[in-house]
Amino acid sequence: MKLRSAALASALIVALGTAAAQAPVVNKAITETEVLAAQRAWGDALVAISTAHERQGAVAARRLAGEVIDGAYGYQFGPVLFKPTLTEAPQTFRTTRAGALAYFVGGDPSFPKDTGFALKGWRKVDVNNAAIFIAGDVATSMGNVSITDKDGKVTTVDKTWKFLKDDSGKLRIVVHHSSLPYRAN
Amino acid sequence: MKLRSAALASALIVALGTAAAQAPVVNKAITETEVLAAQRAWGDALVAISTAHERQGAVAARRLAGEVIDGAYGYQFGPVLFKPTLTEAPQTFRTTRAGALAYFVGGDPSFPKDTGFALKGWRKVDVNNAAIFIAGDVATSMGNVSITDKDGKVTTVDKTWKFLKDDSGKLRIVVHHSSLPYRAN
Amino acid sequence: MKLRSAALASALIVALGTAAAQAPVVNKAITETEVLAAQRAWGDALVAISTAHERQGAVAARRLAGEVIDGAYGYQFGPVLFKPTLTEAPQTFRTTRAGALAYFVGGDPSFPKDTGFALKGWRKVDVNNAAIFIAGDVATSMGNVSITDKDGKVTTVDKTWKFLKDDSGKLRIVVHHSSLPYRAN
Amino acid sequence: MKLRSAALASALIVALGTAAAQAPVVNKAITETEVLAAQRAWGDALVAISTAHERQGAVAARRLAGEVIDGAYGYQFGPVLFKPTLTEAPQTFRTTRAGALAYFVGGDPSFPKDTGFALKGWRKVDVNNAAIFIAGDVATSMGNVSITDKDGKVTTVDKTWKFLKDDSGKLRIVVHHSSLPYRAN
Numbered sequence: 001m002k003l004r005s006a007a008l009a010s011a012l013i014v015a016l017g018t019a020a021a022q023a024p025v026v027n028k029a030i031t032e033t034e035v036l037a038a039q040r041a042w043g044d045a046l047v048a049i050s051t052a053h054e055r056q057g058a059v060a061a062r063r064l065a066g067e068v069i070d071g072a073y074g075y076q077f078g079p080v081l082f083k084p085t086l087t088e089a090p091q092t093f094r095t096t097r098a099g100a101l102a103y104f105v106g107g108d109p110s111f112p113k114d115t116g117f118a119l120k121g122w123r124k125v126d127v128n129n130a131a132i133f134i135a136g137d138v139a140t141s142m143g144n145v146s147i148t149d150k151d152g153k154v155t156t157v158d159k160t161w162k163f164l165k166d167d168s169g170k171l172r173i174v175v176h177h178s179s180l181p182y183r184a185n
Numbered sequence: 186m187k188l189r190s191a192a193l194a195s196a197l198i199v200a201l202g203t204a205a206a207q208a209p210v211v212n213k214a215i216t217e218t219e220v221l222a223a224q225r226a227w228g229d230a231l232v233a234i235s236t237a238h239e240r241q242g243a244v245a246a247r248r249l250a251g252e253v254i255d256g257a258y259g260y261q262f263g264p265v266l267f268k269p270t271l272t273e274a275p276q277t278f279r280t281t282r283a284g285a286l287a288y289f290v291g292g293d294p295s296f297p298k299d300t301g302f303a304l305k306g307w308r309k310v311d312v313n314n315a316a317i318f319i320a321g322d323v324a325t326s327m328g329n330v331s332i333t334d335k336d337g338k339v340t341t342v343d344k345t346w347k348f349l350k351d352d353s354g355k356l357r358i359v360v361h362h363s364s365l366p367y368r369a370n
Numbered sequence: 371m372k373l374r375s376a377a378l379a380s381a382l383i384v385a386l387g388t389a390a391a392q393a394p395v396v397n398k399a400i401t402e403t404e405v406l407a408a409q410r411a412w413g414d415a416l417v418a419i420s421t422a423h424e425r426q427g428a429v430a431a432r433r434l435a436g437e438v439i440d441g442a443y444g445y446q447f448g449p450v451l452f453k454p455t456l457t458e459a460p461q462t463f464r465t466t467r468a469g470a471l472a473y474f475v476g477g478d479p480s481f482p483k484d485t486g487f488a489l490k491g492w493r494k495v496d497v498n499n500a501a502i503f504i505a506g507d508v509a510t511s512m513g514n515v516s517i518t519d520k521d522g523k524v525t526t527v528d529k530t531w532k533f534l535k536d537d538s539g540k541l542r543i544v545v546h547h548s549s550l551p552y553r554a555n
Numbered sequence: 556m557k558l559r560s561a562a563l564a565s566a567l568i569v570a571l572g573t574a575a576a577q578a579p580v581v582n583k584a585i586t587e588t589e590v591l592a593a594q595r596a597w598g599d600a601l602v603a604i605s606t607a608h609e610r611q612g613a614v615a616a617r618r619l620a621g622e623v624i625d626g627a628y629g630y631q632f633g634p635v636l637f638k639p640t641l642t643e644a645p646q647t648f649r650t651t652r653a654g655a656l657a658y659f660v661g662g663d664p665s666f667p668k669d670t671g672f673a674l675k676g677w678r679k680v681d682v683n684n685a686a687i688f689i690a691g692d693v694a695t696s697m698g699n700v701s702i703t704d705k706d707g708k709v710t711t712v713d714k715t716w717k718f719l720k721d722d723s724g725k726l727r728i729v730v731h732h733s734s735l736p737y738r739a740n
Contacts, residue, residue: 136321179549364734399584506691
């Protein structure tokens with residue numbers, strides 16, 4: 001079957017054994033396990049970009065960031081609803097891939113305030129979900145994400161991610177709202 | 186909390202224990218287990234209507250059939266895409282609750298050919314799925330359903346069911362296409 | 371048909387006229403128009419709570435806020451992923467109805483820092499979406515929401531809303547992440 | 556943007572003009588218009604295969620049928636829930652691409668009873684929907700499909716189709732249940 005990859009088949013089809021009532025299942029719904037794995041993958045990618053920057057330089061970090069965006073976000077569907085932690089008006093929302101890349105690694109004159117969030121020496125990412133909402137082929141998580149840098153300093157943000165399961169069975173971020181915690185004066 | 190029932194909460198929320206990363210989950214996606222249970226419930230209901238008819242008479246059977254339709258189908262959303270096994274043009278499709286009730290228990294002058302499919306002494310229903318397709322908050326099964334009557338005679342049909350998970354977490358039939366197997370002359 | 375309300379029917383069924391190929395349609399997908407209307411309804415409700423507070427007092431404002439939460443949010447499904455603009459750890463996320471009500475009108479000793487966000491004399495709400503993502507029976511918007519108070523002072527926040535269409539055809543907020551804009555020092 | 560094709564962008568993004576509140580929209584929900592177009596495309600493809608068979612022979616018809624299956628069905632997701640009109644047990648359900656191709660053009664010793672449904676001189680396909688149910692990124696239609704052959708003979712079947720919108724915005728058949736009308740003796 002030309003169109004069907006083994007990887008896709010193994011991702012989507014749950015073989016159910018031998019009894020008469022058991023049938024192959026195509027399941028495009030998202031599970032909590034998949035959400036948690038996609039969150040971990042985002043954290044691992046952030047650390048990997050920081051590490052690539054330190055060890056291999058800016059070009060390698062930029063290349064890796066592009067691969068992360070293409071692999072983990074849903075810009076191929078159109079605009080992604082991405083509000084990064086540290087962006088300012090009038091460039092608060094990064095609905096294009098170029099805007100996301102500029103945020104992560106900087107160096108884009110079209111986004112002059114971006115200094116490269118992913119280049120800040122991150123070492124560890126911890127996710128503490130407040131709740132997860134799964135409805136159909138999308139799932140949203142909300143909670144705190146704590147990011148530790150090479151000096152042990154921890155930055156905690158409030159973060160919402162919405163994941164869509166694509167045709168290959170991969171979760172992609174289609175909404176990402178990150179904000180610094182509010183502090184009353 | 187006025188709107189929130191304990192039953193709904195227990196159906197939809199998966200408590201995840203004690204570790205820091207565990208969060209409450211609202212999950213409106215359908216699982217294979219839920220599909221199989223809804224299929225069994227349909228079979229049990231068919232047998233129950235037959236049994237009520239024999240033991241308690243036509244009025245009881247009609248009342249039960251109405252409850253089954255209200256509980257297991259999705260007529261409250263609008264038309265249900267229901268093509269029963271034995272209906273004929275121009276009343277092939279039973280998109281209204283009245284048409285479904287007439288099919289199951291007959292006795293409706295608006296549907297003069299209906300003699301009451303659920304009243305035919307059914308004793309047992311077996312489902313043999315060919316495949317199940319879950320996408321989001323709906324799931325479709327296709328396969329054979331074999332129905333045994335009180336004399337041991339088995340009728341096997343080709344059947345497609347599409348289930349929608351409603352706001353209370355209950356699966357409802359929104360598509361039901363049943364047909365006698367094709368036999369070449 | 372006992373279960374079927376005229377309101378639901380009119381909301382969900384699109385009558386398609388008279389030609390042979392036209393059929394009734396049940397449509398649970400969300401449209402952009404419905405998203406924009408739900409956003410406006412949220413803004414109108416915020417102003418209405420402020421107005422009720424000024425004209426009718428705290429009891430009326432609290433009662434109205436409860437009605438707004440019950441009508442516009444999805445707490446009946448379980449936890450709502452709600453991160454209001456001005457909440458602080460450890461009560462940042464208001465996944466319960468009680469937490470939402472406390473945020474809007476204050477007066478709940480369980481949420482001692484809440485002073486009632488909806489009581490601050492709001493007069494006008496403007497929504498400026500950066501993008502909208504509709505996938506299935508849910509839709510997410512992201513953008514700026516500007517709220518004007520009785521003195522003409524405008525507060526602009528970055529806001530993400532995810533709406534779910536419930537069984538009656540009504541959009542309900544199941545995710546709400548609001549944050550003050552980041553300002554570099 | 557490497558991953559983003561112009562075709563995809565034009566299919567999924569609705570540009571909304573110039574006013575302040577208008578934002579780009581990604582819409583993965585299915586519309587009734589898309590369902591009707593996909594139904595017509597299926598009918599056109601059936602006629603095209605018949606015509607290719609008559610004018611260009613069996614090899615051309617088989618090649619075209621393969622292209623139609625790859626373009627219009629969802630076998631790349633896994634099993635398709637396909638119950639063609641004229642199949643018999645134990646090969647009633649054609650959950651694989653090979654089974655679908657054998658049904659349409661025959662010539663596969665693994666499916667010895669298949670004589671090629673698409674090769675029977677079809678000239679015209681008319682769809683008369685009883686109802687359509689759209690929920691999220693899938694939509695199901697149920698109704699009559701009437702197929703006219705080169706001699707003007709009309710065959711009418713009861714048909715259910717479920718379409719899924721894939722990542723490129725294309726509707727794909729993931730469920731297809733077709734049956735000859737029941738006729739009481």
